[in-house]
Amino acid sequence: MTTEAITAQTGGSDASGGGPRDTSGIPGRRPFRFGKWFLATGWRHMVGVIITAFALLPLLFVFSASLNPRGTLTGSNALFSEIGLDSYVRILTDPQVPYATWFGNTLIIAGITSIATVFLGALAAYSFSRMRFTGRRFGLITIVVIQMFPQLLAVVAIFLLMSWIGDLFPAIGLNTRIGLIMVYLGGALGVNTYLMYGFFNTVPASIDEAAKIDGAGHARIFFTMILRLAAPILAVVALLSFITSVNEFVVASVLLIDTDQQTLAVGLTKLVSNPRYADWSAFSAGAVMAALPVVALFLFLQKYIVSGLTAGSVK
Amino acid sequence: MTTTTDEGVDGAKRASGAPPKKPTKRQRQAAGIADAASGGLGLMLVKIVSLGLVDAIALYALFVLVVNDEWLIAAIVAVVAIFVNWVYFSRKRLPAKYLTPGVIFLVIFQIFVLIYTSYVGFTNYGTGHNGSKEQAVGALMSAALDRVPDSPTYPVAVVDRLGELSLVVTGPNGGVFIGGEERPLEPASGAQMENGVAVGVDGYTTLSFQEIVARTDEITELAVPFSDDPNEGALRTPDGRSAYQYTSSLEYDEAAGTMTNLDTGVVYTDIGTGAFTSDAGDELLPGWQITVGFDNYLKALTDTRLSGPLAYVTTWTFAFAAISVASTFFLGLFLAIVFNDMRMRGRKLYRTVLILPYAVPSFLSALVWAGMMNESFGFINQVLLGGASVPWLTDPVMAKVSVLLVNLWLGFPYMFLVCTGALQSIPDEVVEAATVDGARPWGIFRLIKLPLLLVTVAPLLIASFAFNFNNFNIIYMLTNGGPRDTGAPIPVGYTDILITMVYKVAFTGQTRDYGLASAYSILIFIVVAVISIIAFRRTKALEELN
Numbered sequence A: 001m002t003t004e005a006i007t008a009q010t011g012g013s014d015a016s017g018g019g020p021r022d023t024s025g026i027p028g029r030r031p032f033r034f035g036k037w038f039l040a041t042g043w044r045h046m047v048g049v050i051i052t053a054f055a056l057l058p059l060l061f062v063f064s065a066s067l068n069p070r071g072t073l074t075g076s077n078a079l080f081s082e083i084g085l086d087s088y089v090r091i092l093t094d095p096q097v098p099y100a101t102w103f104g105n106t107l108i109i110a111g112i113t114s115i116a117t118v119f120l121g122a123l124a125a126y127s128f129s130r131m132r133f134t135g136r137r138f139g140l141i142t143i144v145v146i147q148m149f150p151q152l153l154a155v156v157a158i159f160l161l162m163s164w165i166g167d168l169f170p171a172i173g174l175n176t177r178i179g180l181i182m183v184y185l186g187g188a189l190g191v192n193t194y195l196m197y198g199f200f201n202t203v204p205a206s207i208d209e210a211a212k213i214d215g216a217g218h219a220r221i222f223f224t225m226i227l228r229l230a231a232p233i234l235a236v237v238a239l240l241s242f243i244t245s246v247n248e249f250v251v252a253s254v255l256l257i258d259t260d261q262q263t264l265a266v267g268l269t270k271l272v273s274n275p276r277y278a279d280w281s282a283f284s285a286g287a288v289m290a291a292l293p294v295v296a297l298f299l300f301l302q303k304y305i306v307s308g309l310t311a312g313s314v315k
Numbered sequence B: 001m002t003t004t005t006d007e008g009v010d011g012a013k014r015a016s017g018a019p020p021k022k023p024t025k026r027q028r029q030a031a032g033i034a035d036a037a038s039g040g041l042g043l044m045l046v047k048i049v050s051l052g053l054v055d056a057i058a059l060y061a062l063f064v065l066v067v068n069d070e071w072l073i074a075a076i077v078a079v080v081a082i083f084v085n086w087v088y089f090s091r092k093r094l095p096a097k098y099l100t101p102g103v104i105f106l107v108i109f110q111i112f113v114l115i116y117t118s119y120v121g122f123t124n125y126g127t128g129h130n131g132s133k134e135q136a137v138g139a140l141m142s143a144a145l146d147r148v149p150d151s152p153t154y155p156v157a158v159v160d161r162l163g164e165l166s167l168v169v170t171g172p173n174g175g176v177f178i179g180g181e182e183r184p185l186e187p188a189s190g191a192q193m194e195n196g197v198a199v200g201v202d203g204y205t206t207l208s209f210q211e212i213v214a215r216t217d218e219i220t221e222l223a224v225p226f227s228d229d230p231n232e233g234a235l236r237t238p239d240g241r242s243a244y245q246y247t248s249s250l251e252y253d254e255a256a257g258t259m260t261n262l263d264t265g266v267v268y269t270d271i272g273t274g275a276f277t278s279d280a281g282d283e284l285l286p287g288w289q290i291t292v293g294f295d296n297y298l299k300a301l302t303d304t305r306l307s308g309p310l311a312y313v314t315t316w317t318f319a320f321a322a323i324s325v326a327s328t329f330f331l332g333l334f335l336a337i338v339f340n341d342m343r344m345r346g347r348k349l350y351r352t353v354l355i356l357p358y359a360v361p362s363f364l365s366a367l368v369w370a371g372m373m374n375e376s377f378g379f380i381n382q383v384l385l386g387g388a389s390v391p392w393l394t395d396p397v398m399a400k401v402s403v404l405l406v407n408l409w410l411g412f413p414y415m416f417l418v419c420t421g422a423l424q425s426i427p428d429e430v431v432e433a434a435t436v437d438g439a440r441p442w443g444i445f446r447l448i449k450l451p452l453l454l455v456t457v458a459p460l461l462i463a464s465f466a467f468n469f470n471n472f473n474i475i476y477m478l479t480n481g482g483p484r485d486t487g488a489p490i491p492v493g494y495t496d497i498l499i500t501m502v503y504k505v506a507f508t509g510q511t512r513d514y515g516l517a518s519a520y521s522i523l524i525f526i527v528v529a530v531i532s533i534i535a536f537r538r539t540k541a542l543e544e545l546n
Helices: A002-011 A019-025 A034-067 A086-093 A099-130 A136-146 A151-168 A177-185 A191-202 A205-213 A218-229 A231-247 A250-255 A264-271 A280-300 A302-313 B002-017 B025-036 B040-067 B071-089 B094-120 B133-143 B209-214 B216-221 B295-302 B304-339 B347-359 B362-372 B379-384 B396-424 B428-436 B441-469 B472-478 B498-507 B514-539
Strands: B145-147 B154-161 B164-170 B176-180 B183-187 B191-194 B197-201 B234-236 B242-248 B250-253 B258-261 B267-270 B276-278
Touching: A034 A086, A034 A280, A034 B304, A034 B347, A034 B362, A034 B396, A086 A099, A086 A280, A099 A136, A099 A177, A099 A191, A099 A218, A099 A231, A099 A264, A099 A280, A099 B094, A136 A191, A136 B094, A136 B514, A151 A177, A151 A250, A151 B094, A151 B498, A151 B514, A177 A250, A177 B094, A191 A231, A205 A218, A218 A231, A218 B040, A231 A264, A231 A280, A231 A302, A250 A264, A264 A280, A264 B362, A280 A302, A280 B347, A280 B362, A302 B396, B040 B071, B071 B094, B094 B514, B133 B250, B145 B234, B154 B197, B164 B197, B176 B197, B209 B216, B295 B304, B295 B514, B304 B347, B304 B396, B304 B441, B304 B498, B347 B396, B362 B379, B362 B396, B362 B472, B396 B441, B396 B472, B428 B441, B441 B514, B472 B498, B498 B514
Parallel strands: none
Antiparallel strands: B145 B242, B154 B164, B154 B242, B164 B176, B176 B183, B191 B197, B234 B242, B250 B258, B258 B267, B267 B276
């Protein structure tokens, strides 16, 4: 691999010059033939470069726009022509745009939702995986089927329900973060539970039995053993649930009315609803700041996410 | 549970009888964790405290519900609270202990709202029809209130209880009355008098001058009915000190169910459509909520102005979901094959770069693409195409292409990751055996790898289809459904999919039609459910549940 790569670097440019043929006699250093290299892996790099450009272009654009001190969309077109942090300052200090509040709301709502989703889902997955009871199969199938009715289809009913609750219990009704979190938790038993159920099944039941012999109760087995052994899948589910909540727009936009109760998805969307007049650089700065933590988390947990995704597909 | 206990006993016997074996790593790990897991008292304490919290909340909720006369809901809350206590204090009911918390949320926010959606689909709920008939009568009458020209002046005090304002009124013969919004005047007991005028009532807080000033809007809006008969009018106070009698220019005849406009003499009758309607067909709005049976469904499917948009939106929704799944899958698969070559360097780097579009929250990427695709100022037209003016988002056909392109960008990394995983799980021996048998690479791919891959990826493709079928964010953020179809009576556009149409019918535009939106929701649910069930049957995914 390494020697081939070195020759690829040195020989790639003058492959047609016939230089590599001179080194063919040296043992352990195979001749570099551009045609052969291209057929084997070179064309793959060509595809790679094209797809990398496709994947990165919008990200480069928004990053460059966020560094642009001028606010307009047209002004953002010359990539990295001007660099400054003015737009970051602008969006963080503009009294009309409570960006920090939105950010905080998003973190609170998505954070609590993802932790609670993992907890509720893991509880259910544990009982489905370890216990045999009437209605178990029905329950599992219900969970799969109920997912086909996404909450956003019921947004009218959710709105009416939450405004009724808000009349009686203003603290958890319409226009509250707790209310939104509760609505999101309606989906706690869902595909996530199914994913965790599959993972729990791979944890040998003999571990439970050993613990039982040692006198551990079911609660202790669940909290101190199963949850620890299943930590990778819990992390993946938590992250996916977090991202889903960060992205969620419909229910959040209907339930959260006051500007300072809203999330980033609702607030930033309204901010650029007319790109022609919007402060595009400020939006880009907001977008970069909003995306960075999620992207960092994603790259950090990359290995687990990939295995989690494929665990859903590969038996 | 008994069966597992038996197994445990057997296991113990076996363990004691058999010669001691060196424990595996897993076993050692388990033993360590089990040892560390002491402290049953702590768990017990947590359990008692959380149950106490639940009960306290339930009691508070019961109190509020009973005060507001919500008896049915109060009963349900009581039953659920008792059930929860029973489950957690019982030594058995183990599965219920683990399922109850999630199921409560599932029942309220998934199952109940589904049932409620189908109910709303049978009503005329929406702008102008969002209350009961009594509320509509009250709203109509108070909207038409006029001050009686020679009304006497009633000295009043504004009082507050639990944030709700009431008026304390001193009558002409010294009697003291109290009343509030939707609470007709009644004799007040325990009045505090000052110079023959009531200034407060026991149990209420009288507002100070500053408070009156601070809540001026609320106070001037306040209309206290004289009696249960709405025709007698109401008291209103412009300054928080003196009130005048206001009567409505509408007269309500409860027995006949008619509203008469005293100024014009037009009679509006309740003809069963949820609003008082004159002979000429004019409706007095607000009306009230009634059940209309299948009217919303019939309207959605047969009203030509609505069924046209519904047809093309449905077609586009299917096309959008299918093309999105196909395009992301094939690009992802292609890339997985390209990068799944051991000889290639930098595969890890490529994979990291290709994850990025998947890692960025999709609402942000869609908004960024919307900016880049702007016809006159966007990056694509201005820079990449050197000042061209391609109508990426404003032409009906181009907008659809753009939506698909952006969704390809958003979705291919996921398929790439999934396909890579699936490809790597295909054993090398299978491929080797085929090579030995003389199969060519294309044949190996088409006849061996692809079928094996599809077995594992098919459920994800179905899930992806279902996801894209309701992929609200990309449509709403990128085109907002536009370009708008100006001919349709609902705010619908050429790239709207069903779910964005529902959102627009329910929550945007001048008239909100919750009933129609809910009917659409139910129609969509039926379509998605039928497709998913057929697809799952085909892939037998559900049959693998044991």
